Amino acid sequence: xxxxxxxxxxxxxxxxxxxxxxxxxxxxxxxxxxxxxxxxxxxxxxxxxxxxxxxxxxxxxxxxxxxxxxxxxxxxxxxxxxxxxxxxxxxxxxxxxxxxxxxxxxxxxxxxxxxxxxxxxxxxxxxxxxxxxxxxxxxxxxxxxxxxxxxxxxxxxxxxxxxxxxxxxxxxxxxxxxxxxxxxxxxxxxxxxxxxxxxxxxxxxxxxxxxxxxxxxxxxxxxxxxxxxxxxxxxxxxxxxxxxxxxxxxxxxxxxxxxxxxxxxxxxxxxxxxxxxxxxxxxxxxxxxxxxxxxxxxxxxxxxxxxxxxxxxxxxxxxxxxxxxxxxxxxxxxxxxxxxxxxxxxxxxxxxxxxxxxxxxxxxxxxxxxxxxxxxxxxxxxxxxxxxxxxxxxxxxxxxxxxxxxxxxxxxxxxxxxxxxxx
Amino acid sequence: xxxxxxxxxxxxxxxxxxxxxxxxxxxxxxxxxxxxxxxxxxxxxxxxxxxxxxxxxxxxxxxxxxxxxxxxxxxxxxxxxxxxxxxxxxxxxxxxxxxxxxxxxxxxxxxxxxxxxxxxxxxxxxxxxxxxxxxxxxxxxx
Numbered sequence: 001x002x003x004x005x006x007x008x009x010x011x012x013x014x015x016x017x018x019x020x021x022x023x024x025x026x027x028x029x030x031x032x033x034x035x036x037x038x039x040x041x042x043x044x045x046x047x048x049x050x051x052x053x054x055x056x057x058x059x060x061x062x063x064x065x066x067x068x069x070x071x072x073x074x075x076x077x078x079x080x081x082x083x084x085x086x087x088x089x090x091x092x093x094x095x096x097x098x099x100x101x102x103x104x105x106x107x108x109x110x111x112x113x114x115x116x117x118x119x120x121x122x123x124x125x126x127x128x129x130x131x132x133x134x135x136x137x138x139x140x141x142x143x144x145x146x147x148x149x150x151x152x153x154x155x156x157x158x159x160x161x162x163x164x165x166x167x168x169x170x171x172x173x174x175x176x177x178x179x180x181x182x183x184x185x186x187x188x189x190x191x192x193x194x195x196x197x198x199x200x201x202x203x204x205x206x207x208x209x210x211x212x213x214x215x216x217x218x219x220x221x222x223x224x225x226x227x228x229x230x231x232x233x234x235x236x237x238x239x240x241x242x243x244x245x246x247x248x249x250x251x252x253x254x255x256x257x258x259x260x261x262x263x264x265x266x267x268x269x270x271x272x273x274x275x276x277x278x279x280x281x282x283x284x285x286x287x288x289x290x291x292x293x294x295x296x297x298x299x300x301x302x303x304x305x306x307x308x309x310x311x312x313x314x315x316x317x318x319x320x321x322x323x324x325x326x327x328x329x330x331x332x333x334x335x336x337x338x339x340x341x342x343x344x345x346x347x348x349x350x351x352x353x354x355x356x357x358x359x360x361x362x363x364x365x366x367x368x369x370x371x372x373x374x375x376x377x378x379x380x381x382x383x384x385x386x387x388x389x390x391x392x393x394x395x396x397x398x399x400x401x402x403x404x405x406x407x408x409x410x411x412x413x414x415x416x417x418x419x420x421x422x423x
Numbered sequence: 424x425x426x427x428x429x430x431x432x433x434x435x436x437x438x439x440x441x442x443x444x445x446x447x448x449x450x451x452x453x454x455x456x457x458x459x460x461x462x463x464x465x466x467x468x469x470x471x472x473x474x475x476x477x478x479x480x481x482x483x484x485x486x487x488x489x490x491x492x493x494x495x496x497x498x499x500x501x502x503x504x505x506x507x508x509x510x511x512x513x514x515x516x517x518x519x520x521x522x523x524x525x526x527x528x529x530x531x532x533x534x535x536x537x538x539x540x541x542x543x544x545x546x547x548x549x550x551x552x553x554x555x556x557x558x559x560x561x562x563x564x565x
Contacts, residue, residue: 134493142521144433145459148557149521150489150496150509158487159510166537233503237488237532281465284511284519289485 007305008110011259013269014419016045017383019376022193022250022368030064030124030251034077037120037251037373045255046266051081053264054255055114057088060101060121061372066136067125083118094140095321097121098252098375099406099415103275105256106417115258121377122251123370133247137371140409142282154244156283156410157322158236163289164324165238170342172238175323176226177346179242179365182320185352186362188393193248193368198222205231243323248368252376254383270386274308274418276301283410290339292411295332299405302416303334306401310334313418314399315385316356317378319407320363326350329405330358333416357395360385375406379417386421431462431472440556443545445479447518448472458518477514479543481560486510486524488532499548506530512541512560526562540565 018040020033042049057078065071074088091101098121105117125133137153146156164170179198186192187200196204202217202225209216219225226232232240255265262269278297283289303309310333318329331341335356344350350358361367361381364374382402384390402419429435431448436459439446448460452469458477463470488508492501501507508524525544527535541560548555 130491131494131497134491135495138493146521147493147495150493150507150523151521152489152491152493154491155487155489155509158489159485162487162537163485234488234490234506236490237506239487282521283485284521289511 008106008273010110010112012106012109012272013257013259013262014254014272014379014383015257015262015265015269016041016049016255017253017380018042018044019191019252019373019380020250021191022248022370022377024126024193025249026126028124028249030061030068030070030073030122031077031080033124033249033251034059034120034122034253035080037122037253038081038118041253041255046268047264049255049265051083053116054083054086054118055116056086056105056108057083057118057120058101058104058108059088059090059372060097060099060375061090062092062094062097062123063136063139063371064124066139067123067128077120077122081118093413093415094408095319095369095371096375096406096408096413096415097372098377099404099417100277100375100408100413102254102375102379102417103277103415105254106272106275109256109258115261117256118253119256119376120251120253121373121375123372124249125247125370126249130247146282146284152236154236154239154322157324158239159283160289160328160410161238161324164327164342167290168339168342170327173223174342174346175239175243175327176223178320178323178326179226180222181345181351182359182363182365185360185393186366188391189362189367192362192366193246193250194366195362198225198242239322239324245321245364245369248370250368250370250373250377252373252380254376254379268387268423270383271420271422272417273420274302274304274306275416276303276305277413277415280412280414282412290328292328292332292407292414294411294414295329295405295407295416298414298416299333302403302418306418306420308401308418312401313403314401315360315382315395316358316403316405317361317363317381318358318405319374320359320365321369321407323365325407326358326363329407330356333403333405352393352395360390360393360395375404375415378404378406379419382419386419429474431460433459436460437556440545440558441554445477445543445558446474447477449475456516456518458514458520477516477518479514480563481512481514481541483524483535483537483539483541484511484513484519485537486532486535488529508532520558523557523559525559
């Protein structure tokens with residue numbers, strides 16, 4: 001693979017990573033969650049973090065404006081973690097806000113204008129009722145030409161799914177296996193919003209029915225459950241509840257350092273060796289609905305910069321805002337050929353013990369998707385996995401290379417990062 | 424006497440919809456056509472566009488039936504029990520657009536064929552100053 005004309009002029013390392021609990025927290029604001037994530041990150045810096053060493057702050061956040069009535073959030077969260085008067089910048093690229101904030105942090109260090117950067121992301125979504133959350137998320141689409149057509153976010157990805165099913169013969173059952181896998185992983189993630197396997201979820205529902213003296217559900221298998229219109233209702237055909245990432249409150253933080261400063265913080269830095277980002281038009285303007293071109297380009301640019309290939313990547317956190325999005329991601333990143341990704345969850349290839357573990361965190365589906373936090377939380381997961389700190393969901397053996405893939409909108413923005421452990 | 428060219432804005436596009444015309448832009452420098460219309464050609468970057476009319480006939484490229492409805496569609500009476508269809512249509516000349524879909528059964532989405540022929544329709548909403556026109560496509564005879 002040829003090297004990109006653009007390369008990182010300085011080595012960059014991630015020397016700390018942390019996140020808040022992801023879930024629904026009526027008594028917390030985005031600011032409160034950001035503080036939790038910062039403290040969790042700070043605890044993870046092996047040699048301690050002297051806040052005086054931070055040069056700049058980048059914050060990914062999609063729409064605290066609409067979710068909390070609060071714009072201009074970067075200086076607010078910077079103040080909340082005691083880091084004024086550093087330059088504080090909010091980054092917005094819909095669901096890619098966090099990943100793009102990370103890239104801004106990378107570029108700040110690469111430019112030489114900063115040595116140590118705090119990158120964070122947060123979203124506080126559960127304050128609004130579902131219809132208003134649906135409206136707010138739809139604002140990430142084209143409000144002039146997509147929203148009037150009645151598209152919602154599940155609707156966009158459902159339309160992608162219908163095109164993909166027609167072209168490659170995928171069925172909704174293939175997508176159900178993606179949800180099963182991600183819940184199997186998320187069950188082992190104490191920070192996950194839904195840290196429960198689908199099997200245990202079913203057991204809980206049966207128990208609840210028994211306690212209420214109601215007729216017990218007739219499910220024999222997880223597939224029975226996932227086909228039940230009451231338990232797994234249709235959201236936008238063919239996507240059901242369990243195909244969709246939830247509405248979540250949460251925050252995540254990373255500490256980046258120039259490689260020549262990394263040893264001040266840790267003897268086990270995780271190097272960030274590739275970054276790529278690209279943009280694309282609205283869904284109706286694309287030649288092919290079965291791929292996210294921006295994700296392919298972002299991946300190619302990251303691979304070129306890093307000097308590695310898709311085969312070299314040991315684990316990946318990809319943007320499964322909907323189950324179909326994980327299928328496309330694995331193809332766009334070159335893990336599988338186009339049209340061959342949809343069976344990989346069912347076949348166990350992308351399971352924690354498979355050949356290509358994808359979304360060991362539980363993905364956006366089980367971990368949760370606080371929009372602006374997700375791109376940062378993906379990097380938190382790969383950092384912990386690469387340092388052997390992922391606990392029960394640890395992928396065994398060395399993880400020399402990992403990748404994060406974060407998408408905004410229907411792929412109007414995509415950003416990919418590649419991480420390396422050298423020792 | 425010819426009327427002055429309307430600017431290449433969403434407002435002008437919607438004004439044409441109110442006149443029951445689905446209009447695209449065409450670059451006079453390189454010939455590329457765009458739907459929705461553009462003020463700057465994405466292919467050659469010229470800002471020398473003209474309006475062109477489309478036939479409004481096309482085929483379904485992708486679709487979905489929406490059961491968890493946004494506020495605007497709830498106001499039209501849609502809900503889980505009364506879902507609606509939306510999708511992407513490719514017109515005869517290759518241009519594509521997002522639009523409501525009519526003439527198919529939203530409760531039987533599995534039966535809808537990608538490639539089904541459709542024809543543009545113009546839906547009026549509201550009264551007087553607040554009136555808007557939405558683009559839809561209705562299932563057509565092959």
